[in-house]
Amino acid sequence: MRRKTSLVLLALAVFFAALSPLLRWYAFPRLAKIPANQYQDMVLEAKGATLIDYNDGMKAKKVPKVTIVQTLKGNVEASEEIEKTAGKDVVVWDGLSYVVGPDGKMVSKIPERYIFDAHTQDPVHATGESVDGDPVKRVGIEFKWPFLTEKRDYQYFDAQARTSAPIHYKGTQNFRGVDVYYFEQTIPWTKVPFPKTMPVQGITPASLAKTGTTRWYTTVRKFWVEPLTGAPVYGEELHKEELRGGTLLGGRDKVTVFAGDVKMREDYIRHTVDLVKSNRTLVLLMTSYLPWGFLSLGLLLLALSLWLEARSRRPAATKAEEPEPVTA
Numbered sequence: 001m002r003r004k005t006s007l008v009l010l011a012l013a014v015f016f017a018a019l020s021p022l023l024r025w026y027a028f029p030r031l032a033k034i035p036a037n038q039y040q041d042m043v044l045e046a047k048g049a050t051l052i053d054y055n056d057g058m059k060a061k062k063v064p065k066v067t068i069v070q071t072l073k074g075n076v077e078a079s080e081e082i083e084k085t086a087g088k089d090v091v092v093w094d095g096l097s098y099v100v101g102p103d104g105k106m107v108s109k110i111p112e113r114y115i116f117d118a119h120t121q122d123p124v125h126a127t128g129e130s131v132d133g134d135p136v137k138r139v140g141i142e143f144k145w146p147f148l149t150e151k152r153d154y155q156y157f158d159a160q161a162r163t164s165a166p167i168h169y170k171g172t173q174n175f176r177g178v179d180v181y182y183f184e185q186t187i188p189w190t191k192v193p194f195p196k197t198m199p200v201q202g203i204t205p206a207s208l209a210k211t212g213t214t215r216w217y218t219t220v221r222k223f224w225v226e227p228l229t230g231a232p233v234y235g236e237e238l239h240k241e242e243l244r245g246g247t248l249l250g251g252r253d254k255v256t257v258f259a260g261d262v263k264m265r266e267d268y269i270r271h272t273v274d275l276v277k278s279n280r281t282l283v284l285l286m287t288s289y290l291p292w293g294f295l296s297l298g299l300l301l302l303a304l305s306l307w308l309e310a311r312s313r314r315p316a317a318t319k320a321e322e323p324e325p326v327t328a
Helices: 002-031 076-086 205-211 266-312
Strands: 039-053 059-074 090-100 106-117 154-158 163-175 178-192 214-226 231-244 254-264
Touching (some): 002 266, 039 266, 076 090, 154 214, 163 214, 178 231, 254 266
Antiparallel strands (some): 163 178
8 A cells, every 4th residue: 555655656746846847948938928918008207397389489498297108009910910920929019109298288199019929028020010100120129028037238129219229237126125127228319200290280200301400319218127027117218309400490509309307107106016016926936936836846745755665665573473382
């Protein structure tokens, strides 16, 4: 009976020991994915910002607040179409960055389509990949870091400049009870396209090009990223835009279009931190808790199996023979 039990325990030990690496290296890459139908929005604010007034001689003025609403909507139909030829799970995000002035009127809106691998977050190049209607070919990440983010620099795509540049790992910090990696990217002054949709009716990028006036942009981009999920729990940008040269400025060399410290709104920070904490537990289950737990259980069952096997092989104690009586 002991021998049969030891064999069962040995089989269970082998099963759990084999399950441990399978869960970490086989199941995790196939289960940890961004849902194709995910929808998320984010509200950022730049308080005390500088904003151009197109109706008052195109002068830069201080305003109480500029609001930026960013939305990312999963396009399931488009992702399924791309998956037919990509040979992998693909996510298509249709994004929109909508900027509103203190009067509630639109300052700018820039749509984009971001196509990426559901697990690695690597870009997937397919028809429709674009920013503000312009085809692009992304290099590196955008919006989200990969699962199990490393302490290293990454290439991060800048939608304004339509190019990628390094975003540098600057150290590990604690943000509201969550250990995060801090990343920072500086985009130097760069000539960028005008948005297709302008806040003044009748003005288009084509009409602006005729004046010789150009648009320039610089930013310092900061992210605090939870490394297990790869999700930013907080973001901030020191953002500046200018119009330079041409007849549109009436003899001025340059005019500030927008300048401000863009930060996530407090209610969205709290929501994001809570969401990341819950998702972090799920990633830990697949990468740490369950693999190490199964391995420990396998070793325990192996030890118990060997102990029972050793006991079953121990010779049974023989009953001492009674001495025969001595006869005369």
